[in-house]
Amino acid sequence: MNLDELLKAAITDTTKRSQFLQTLIKSDVYVICNKPVIQERSREEGGIQLELITIQNPYGDIFIPFFTSHRALQRFAKRYVDCYKINCLRLFDLIQSASAVLNPNSYGKEFTSQEIKSILMIARNLKIKAISYNDEEIIEYRPCEHSMSHITRPAVKFLSKQPNVDRAYITEMIKGCEKPQILMVLDMMGSTRKLFVPLSKYVSKFVKSNEQLCFISMEQNMGKKAASVVEPFYVRKKHYFEK
Numbered sequence: 001m002n003l004d005e006l007l008k009a010a011i012t013d014t015t016k017r018s019q020f021l022q023t024l025i026k027s028d029v030y031v032i033c034n035k036p037v038i039q040e041r042s043r044e045e046g047g048i049q050l051e052l053i054t055i056q057n058p059y060g061d062i063f064i065p066f067f068t069s070h071r072a073l074q075r076f077a078k079r080y081v082d083c084y085k086i087n088c089l090r091l092f093d094l095i096q097s098a099s100a101v102l103n104p105n106s107y108g109k110e111f112t113s114q115e116i117k118s119i120l121m122i123a124r125n126l127k128i129k130a131i132s133y134n135d136e137e138i139i140e141y142r143p144c145e146h147s148m149s150h151i152t153r154p155a156v157k158f159l160s161k162q163p164n165v166d167r168a169y170i171t172e173m174i175k176g177c178e179k180p181q182i183l184m185v186l187d188m189m190g191s192t193r194k195l196f197v198p199l200s201k202y203v204s205k206f207v208k209s210n211e212q213l214c215f216i217s218m219e220q221n222m223g224k225k226a227a228s229v230v231e232p233f234y235v236r237k238k239h240y241f242e243k
Contacts, residue, residue: 003027008107025089027100030067032081038237052095055104063101063110066091072103082212087124092116105117140174141183142228148182151213152233154206155184158199159234164190168234169227173214181212185227192217 001009003023010020016152034051054062065086067073073083092100092111094173100111111119148170159165167187184203188195196215207213 004072007068007103007109009239011070011107011109021119024102025092025119027068027088028085029091030070030073030083030085031091032065032073032077032210033084034082044053055101061099062140063099064095064105065101065104068164072106076105089120092120096120139222141171141229142174142180143230144170144172144182148233150206150208151182151184151203155199155203156234158202159236162188162195163236165195165234166236167218167227167232169230169232171226171230174224181214182207183214183216183218183226185218185223187218187227187232 006016006020006023009016034053055065056062057143067076067240069078070083070085073081092212096116097113098116099111099113100116102108102111107181132155149189155168157166165183165186165188169185169187170187171183173183174180186192192215200213200215216226219225
């Protein structure tokens, strides 16, 4: 049985609940969020910052909704929303101080913060990891479908004054939701924070309201993979002694 079928079975048959939970924590689920952003962090820390939405039940309790499938999410939202696909155990690790509800307004299940912490403890004891949470596997990259000159032109102006940036690429990144995000890949040396913060502030003035722009260094495997699908929009001019 798939996750949806197991959830339905677990609601009416208590003997199915253990199998459901074991399957759930090893599965990918969907969350609704405001602009999922890849951050420049180490692999150990993960690379995702999610601003998750919350819902309130009639009793005033606050929950984070999550869903067994993109279809279940669409039935709940009834309109386009930004969403993200993430391993459930990884999600529980991120929200363990909060409560969550799976498939709200449908057949579903509530998880209190205490239940989430208990599941995490059991998973650690059994050495179960978030096996499917791997950005390098679930993210796809492609050339931008529309002209990005409104972003690349000011970016070139900014980058031409940065001696530590050799090349820059721009692609579309698709991860866990239908709407692509724009990813700028920088082939650079030195501190990413010292470059990304002022660059993002400068370029944000030219980004359209319906666009989401992220940054990553080519030092990351994700950056190398993204850059491989396009030609650079910026190449640093070498000085005479570098030729």
